[in-house]
Amino acid sequence: xxxxxxxxxxxxxxxxxxxxxxxxxxxxxxxxxxxxxxTGPMDGVLNVVQLILSGFTVSVYSQMGFFAYLTLNxxxxxxxxxxxxxxxxxxxxxxxxxxxxxxxxLADNGSQRGGDAMNDILLxxxxxxxxxxxxxxxxxxxxxxxxxxxxxxxxxxxxxETLSALNISGIATWYVYLPLAACNAYQVLMLNRIxxxxxx
Numbered sequence: 001x002x003x004x005x006x007x008x009x010x011x012x013x014x015x016x017x018x019x020x021x022x023x024x025x026x027x028x029x030x031x032x033x034x035x036x037x038x039t040g041p042m043d044g045v046l047n048v049v050q051l052i053l054s055g056f057t058v059s060v061y062s063q064m065g066f067f068a069y070l071t072l073n074x075x076x077x078x079x080x081x082x083x084x085x086x087x088x089x090x091x092x093x094x095x096x097x098x099x100x101x102x103x104x105x106l107a108d109n110g111s112q113r114g115g116d117a118m119n120d121i122l123l124x125x126x127x128x129x130x131x132x133x134x135x136x137x138x139x140x141x142x143x144x145x146x147x148x149x150x151x152x153x154x155x156x157x158x159x160x161e162t163l164s165a166l167n168i169s170g171i172a173t174w175y176v177y178l179p180l181a182a183c184n185a186y187q188v189l190m191l192n193r194i195x196x197x198x199x200x
Contacts, residue, residue, distance in 0.1 A: 017059025020179045025051035088152035095156040098126030116148035119170040131155045134185045177183045
C-alpha cells in the first residue's frame with residue numbers, strides 16, 4: 001500500500017465516521033428535544049463541531065483496529081498457517097457469546113453493567129447480521145477464503161473496539177457501535193479495491 005492510497009483510505013473513512021456520527025447525534029437530539037436547551041446559534045455550531053469531532057475520533061479508533069488486525073493476520077498466517085482460520089472462528093464465537101451472554105452471567109447478582117440483557121442480545125444479533133452482510137459482499141468482491149477473516153474482523157475486532165461503551169448505557173453503545181461498524185465495513189470492503197487485488 002502506497003502513502004497516497006493510505007491517505008485516501010484514511011480521509012474517506014474519517015469522513016464516513018464524522019458524517020454518520022453527526023446524523024445520529026442530531027437525530028437523537030431532535031428526538032429527545034435537546035435543542036430547546038440551546039441559548040443561541042453558537043451553541044448549535046459548537047454542537048455540530050463536537051459531534052463531527054466525536055465521529056472523527058471513532059473513525060481513527062476504527063482505523064487503528066483495522067491496521068492492528070492486518071498486522072495480526074500477517075503474523076498469524078506465518079505462525080499458524082492452516083490453523084489460523086479455525087482459530088479465528090473460535091475467537092469470533094467467543095466474542096459474540098461474550099457480547100450477548102457472558103458479561104451478564106459473570107456480573108454481580110445477575111445484574112448487568114451498562115445495560116440490560118435484551119440490549120446486549122439485540123446488539124449481538126446486529127453485529128452478526130452486519131458481519132454476514134459484509135462477509136457476503138467481500139466474498140463477491142474477492143473469493144470464499146475472505147469470509148472467515150471478514151467475520152472475525154467485523155465481530156471480534158469490532159466488539160473489542162466497542163468495549164469502552166458497553167458499560168455506559170444502551171444508547172451510548174449503539175452510538176459508538178454504528179459508526180465503528182460502518183467504518184470497519186468500509187475499510188474491509190475497500191481494501192482489495194485500493195490494493196488492486198484481482199477477484200479469484
